Amino acid sequence: MEKQYLRQLLTKLFDRSISIEQALEKLKHLPFEDLGFASIDHHRPLRKGYPEVIFCQNKTPQQVVAIALSQVKHGETVFGTRANVKVLDAVNAGVAGVEVDETARCFWKKSKTWKKHRTEGSIVICSAGTADLPVVAEAQRTVEILGHTPRMLKDVGIAGIHRLFSYREILHTASVIIAIAGMEGALPSVIAGYVACPVIGVPTSVGYGSHLGGMVPLFAMLNSCASGLTVVNIDNGFGAACAAVAMVNIKG
């Protein structure tokens, strides 16, 4: 079939009943666009709405610095996650003008073209205890580098549930809520039962005993009796932030 179509097209060109440009145009609307596939991906950061991110775990400080410098050179925004102290030190020493957040294990350097999004929707990040802070900070920094300013609610755990409800106005006017919880992981369920907007649950590996490295809150969130809740991997503050930004970027 495709082959027939192609033969007809080429025949028309051979017969000069269409021009070269017309043939070219038609072919672009063929699977052909796969040809453009690769180059489109070159623009992938722009298309996906956020810059290429350096996942530092399993990379040496040297490797990280090299990648960052290459990005700086190409005028791109640099953003690194899961960076341990050694990596952060190396980046601090090797990349001029870089900013660092040790708790978030992140670093970044905004390009000249970086700009804040017109905030069409507000992202709220809720969490419970101090132990979840690295994940909370990673989510916060990721949302920021993607051009949004999250509202942080840091002391709203399930053990004193009234604290959560005292923020009811913030919760009810949010566009997306990221709810981060370790232990029994009930916070996202309670929130999703309370609001209408999408809620993204982030289980954390904080706990002990039969906590299974975060599997317990992960499964608790997946089995929530409240709807509108979706979940990302354990400790994946970065992923939650990317998804949240993708949601508020939906063009209504």
Add this chain to the structure above:
Amino acid sequence: MEKQYLRQLLTKLFDRSISIEQALEKLKHLPFEDLGFASIDHHRPLRKGYPEVIFCQNKTPQQVVAIALSQVKHGETVFGTRANVKVLDAVNAGVAGVEVDETARCFWKKSKTWKKHRTEGSIVICSAGTADLPVVAEAQRTVEILGHTPRMLKDVGIAGIHRLFSYREILHTASVIIAIAGMEGALPSVIAGYVACPVIGVPTSVGYGSHLGGMVPLFAMLNSCASGLTVVNIDNGFGAACAAVAMVNIKG
């Protein structure tokens, strides 16, 4: 503190320096709203954006019919999920004007006030094989009852990946994509690597051997190397649809 505020308010009313309506108005903006809490919840279906749903698993046909009839009587839209054949038969016999989808294991009866949303965003539902159809259909029916019309792409599995890319225009213009997959669960990852919009992964329990009842695609999706992907429970087409609608309902 709150108590002081309350006393002052009541004193003003007693002194007639404010009207009853003004006092009432103020109290509504107090924790008092907690008083309204219960009644607000009465309106919860409206607030959350979708009607109260009857989860039929573990309910007898009689129970389901009784609940449905009560909803009909109150002029509410009825929507039931996870209904086996016996339940569907009972509903068909007992609830006049009900509609039924056996594959989706769903039934529904729209209320008079039900109306289609002005579709500000389009929801796409992608799936691979025929075995996932019940989950696909549950997602489809849920999206519909919530007022949206999903675009269905049913034959786009990873084993012949070109089929997926032939729908690239649909994928790139979607507001939210629900990607449903059993087996190795790679479809949502591939899609999330390809588009900018939020992707909701739904693992299914379809498979055999070391499939672990759907745990394998669930974990594969949670560990996706593509960002923008969030996940719901195994076979939870309903939950994915609710989340998708919540996303497209974000007011920009």
Add this chain to the structure above:
Amino acid sequence: MEKQYLRQLLTKLFDRSISIEQALEKLKHLPFEDLGFASIDHHRPLRKGYPEVIFCQNKTPQQVVAIALSQVKHGETVFGTRANVKVLDAVNAGVAGVEVDETARCFWKKSKTWKKHRTEGSIVICSAGTADLPVVAEAQRTVEILGHTPRMLKDVGIAGIHRLFSYREILHTASVIIAIAGMEGALPSVIAGYVACPVIGVPTSVGYGSHLGGMVPLFAMLNSCASGLTVVNIDNGFGAACAAVAMVNIKG
């Protein structure tokens, strides 16, 4: 005490007011407290505060009826759990005056000496949905046969958390609360964060997908960030009731 008894016995023998054989006979009913251990155990139902219970799972209807009739003959209270329909039918046919609760999968026949405890403490049983009803009913019937009258709160799930708080007075004056929940199992955590009395969490096997047959709520309860919460096995309404009664029976 035991020692006093022994000294008296030996004194009698020394005084020859009893024969060697008589002393021997008595001693058999002594140390014997390890030896008498067995006979004490004969009274075990009384000592533990509840009658010997017939766990019907894996027993034939005939076996169950035979045990029940033997207990009736000895003037004991009969109580059977995990009885399927066949067992309940057989018991109904074979044991005169037996009472049956199909939802609870229990049957019982109180002995003449059975009596209600002076209720020194009130037991509250909280649960969420209709799907947990068999476990709820098993807990209720067990508490009752042990002489207490539980207060039932059946519609207090986490998805509409205000319903729970509307019962705050009942919750705050309870002696012990049994909290039964499937799905993500957050209810006991929320309650234990709210009250001072002991809370017993009962995870149920109600759920689907990655619910792991009730493991998810079980682990969620074990990892609760609220204290005062202890847990029993999945679906173990009977065990929770026994523990609750043991708690209210503590002599202050």
Add this chain to the structure above:
Amino acid sequence: MEKQYLRQLLTKLFDRSISIEQALEKLKHLPFEDLGFASIDHHRPLRKGYPEVIFCQNKTPQQVVAIALSQVKHGETVFGTRANVKVLDAVNAGVAGVEVDETARCFWKKSKTWKKHRTEGSIVICSAGTADLPVVAEAQRTVEILGHTPRMLKDVGIAGIHRLFSYREILHTASVIIAIAGMEGALPSVIAGYVACPVIGVPTSVGYGSHLGGMVPLFAMLNSCASGLTVVNIDNGFGAACAAVAMVNIKG
């Protein structure tokens, strides 16, 4: 409905047919008490029967000292758990008059108002080997800071079961028994089959091979064939102590 009631009440006040105090009183019996919700929680330590506890795991020594000093300043009793050597050193150096138990990984400083409970019930803590000592000590210190004096039975493992039975009098007169065991976790089952009072099982992470980090004794306790037994998380001596105190505090 609530709103009608409120309007009537305010109307009466406006009409001066009731006094301000009367209106205030009525409002307190409304959901309004939710207003008091927050402040009640301020008193939560008193209400729950024990002070706010500092869970030191995942906190820096500086953070712990800062929290402790703040509690001292407010005249509250300080109690910290899961404190490693560095934290204990920092607390020792930074908090005057603090007491420390290295085995228990706890520290405490009683406030002036701290007082011993009139012991209405006695708590017994049973354990087997030396390896479980940190968990045993945590339970002991927690019971003590909550105002009770536990009876310690430290050498009563299942491998020499007669040792346990030689304490039969202590066991039979206890109000609550905390049974702590690693390995195969059989101790709580044996005790719960022997006594009438509530037994709280604490599995420990002591073991090797297929011990699964304490999952084996945890599951063994949950599956006990003896009733009256409830369970807390692995190594959770603190939680067991809180539950035990909650039980003996039940007002008959």
Add this chain to the structure above:
Amino acid sequence: MEKQYLRQLLTKLFDRSISIEQALEKLKHLPFEDLGFASIDHHRPLRKGYPEVIFCQNKTPQQVVAIALSQVKHGETVFGTRANVKVLDAVNAGVAGVEVDETARCFWKKSKTWKKHRTEGSIVICSAGTADLPVVAEAQRTVEILGHTPRMLKDVGIAGIHRLFSYREILHTASVIIAIAGMEGALPSVIAGYVACPVIGVPTSVGYGSHLGGMVPLFAMLNSCASGLTVVNIDNGFGAACAAVAMVNIKG
């Protein structure tokens, strides 16, 4: 780049310096092949070396018959796996000339163009007991439909290891060996330690107790101390056969 090449090609055609057929030929060797991707995939059975297979699990008998008839109509070879008795009966009734193997749960109808491969390599299928027979038969039938004739060794379990070694000549001259085992799954390890050719291990779900539905032999094979062994999913006789045929089809 690709685009430049394409323009040049089209220009040549426009200039009639190449023929339509020449242009067509060139385009086939372009990314264009992606265009051909779809149509190539139409020929995918040929390319992969085996026909499109009907995986019957989760399909209704009607669906299976419909697919089979459609394939017959297009002159394709039909091959169905995981067909239960109902499906086999329906196929027998509905597809003229079909062949059926109940043990293998397979059916097939060879097309006119089907032909036996010139057997460049011999495939040996080893198994232990009668319980594994359905998996063994599925592997056998799949190898056959792909044009090869496997050598079957059916009684060579590890419990009487000499039986295996009595076939040493067959084992040492094989091109590929498929080793199928349930229980402890040691057979593939023993064989792979004994021969030089590739060995494909197929764990089966035959066993009881802690067999974990075939996970035990699966993991045993993955952890084999012998090299040259690769593994497929539990009970996946079909997959092992496809891989074996792919191996013997390698053109040296």
Add this chain to the structure above:
Amino acid sequence: MEKQYLRQLLTKLFDRSISIEQALEKLKHLPFEDLGFASIDHHRPLRKGYPEVIFCQNKTPQQVVAIALSQVKHGETVFGTRANVKVLDAVNAGVAGVEVDETARCFWKKSKTWKKHRTEGSIVICSAGTADLPVVAEAQRTVEILGHTPRMLKDVGIAGIHRLFSYREILHTASVIIAIAGMEGALPSVIAGYVACPVIGVPTSVGYGSHLGGMVPLFAMLNSCASGLTVVNIDNGFGAACAAVAMVNIKG
């Protein structure tokens, strides 16, 4: 080396300095025995101390009868395990003189040469409840067919531990004890802490909730703090019996 030996032997035969029979005899003691390996295996039942056993699970009634009849014909003792009702009926109908135990799911027909072992050691089989009876019976029947007469202690569960100790004399004079337990699986640990002889633990799949199909008692036994305890697979009464007989057959 072997080769030298062989050449010498053959040379002696060639020289007629030994007879054919002598050569044959010598060769039997060579690696050659590997030759005899197969035939020895023919005698394997005798060598292992028990007849070839028919594991009926996954076999059709016809297959089982055919195997049994073939064994009868060869004058061998027949013993079948894991036989469901259909298989037992078929065997009863098809094999003259067969004996059947429905609870044990076993059947047997002793050959003429079958004889009771001179009991050099006594095997004791301990178990707790009625639910474990099928496993207990399988162990009992297996011990019997292997020529020993086990002593059965059927009511010695951990929940009333004194019952066990009342059999102390039987326990202390046993050669091997098979201890069968479901639920928390503590019985073998308690026994192994009490006796000096080897104890074989058999976990059973009896339980509910977090019982994991018998994994809980299996792991509890493997983690026993008592030594001298070894374990077989879940529900494997047959395997325990074989091992027990192998132990008492050790020639001192």
Add this chain to the structure above:
Amino acid sequence: MEKQYLRQLLTKLFDRSISIEQALEKLKHLPFEDLGFASIDHHRPLRKGYPEVIFCQNKTPQQVVAIALSQVKHGETVFGTRANVKVLDAVNAGVAGVEVDETARCFWKKSKTWKKHRTEGSIVICSAGTADLPVVAEAQRTVEILGHTPRMLKDVGIAGIHRLFSYREILHTASVIIAIAGMEGALPSVIAGYVACPVIGVPTSVGYGSHLGGMVPLFAMLNSCASGLTVVNIDNGFGAACAAVAMVNIKG
């Protein structure tokens, strides 16, 4: 026997050849045998056939030395397992005449009364690679301290199965075989299929990837298709040795 003793005692009292207090005193050391249970346990090492063992894991070097010195003082044989380098150094420094095996992580000092058993049965210990050596050595040292001399076969892995068979005479004349294996854990199965004597499988934690810390060989051994095989916990060389000695000590 006990009864005879009791009758004699009572007769003496009846005869007034002893006083009441003397009778009381004696009885305290009796029932007491159940009751004297404790004192028997004082002799437990002798009764179980091996000395009290110091399990050093989770003990400080000081604790270990203190226990060892106390045992030396009471003339008991000292034997410690799971001793790390620090413990071994401390023991070397603190306990005169102690012997140490670093690979086995064991130390021992035989008492004056220690003596070799008349070896009524020979214990064979089989293992595969160098990685299992610590477990092998622990088993060896334990067998030795219990008075037996094991035969060691250290290079008989499944990957070159002929090596195993070259020891066939040793295997066939053994009383008990301990088979130690990591990786896929097939060695005990192969041996148990080959010999008639009891085989004790010891899975080790040696492996990588999906080895699950030794769970894979553990489960493989439990699911062995060969009978006569029982299993101990992962890496439990000590337990296997104790069980093996208990087996060869069975008095025929």
Add this chain to the structure above:
Amino acid sequence: MEKQYLRQLLTKLFDRSISIEQALEKLKHLPFEDLGFASIDHHRPLRKGYPEVIFCQNKTPQQVVAIALSQVKHGETVFGTRANVKVLDAVNAGVAGVEVDETARCFWKKSKTWKKHRTEGSIVICSAGTADLPVVAEAQRTVEILGHTPRMLKDVGIAGIHRLFSYREILHTASVIIAIAGMEGALPSVIAGYVACPVIGVPTSVGYGSHLGGMVPLFAMLNSCASGLTVVNIDNGFGAACAAVAMVNIKG
């Protein structure tokens, strides 16, 4: 049978109708070859197609050097895997002329007789990110030491799937493809759906959260909906390389 054959043979020799050498020759073709079994194994490296490999994990640097030197002395090729830095340093210092790859954790020294295979088939190794590099390098070095030269495709992850397809010619002309992936492990599935040759999936332990140490990609690969894919253990680059070489060595 064998015995009859043997007797006839020996009779012929006795009758001198055959020579000693002829008898010897015949016996070599008997099971006797088992005699040669051991010596054949001496040649096992040659037979299996690759040298004896030193698995360094769990070996001391001294042990590794000793084995390597012994191999050098016997003129064998040396190849070591899983060597940490200490081992590599020791080998570098102790084995003259050794080559080392730190990333691959391998070292090797080719013997004089080592030679490159005539490459009858080309092996392609595909991988995604830098984190998988150690596994990729181990596979590469193993393929090389076995005499082949793999084609390396290092940047072809699923998140930018077009990169993979740009190598389509390499993929379609490969004899065997090794596909290495961590995270969600989808790469091998996508490739196996695209090519006809055998694909070997290697899951890696690279990931975080619910990655289960590589279990997630392992299970994803086992459950692939594409055929022709077989799998090796997590991180087992060595095993994949051995299997790949065994495949290309199949003699057509």
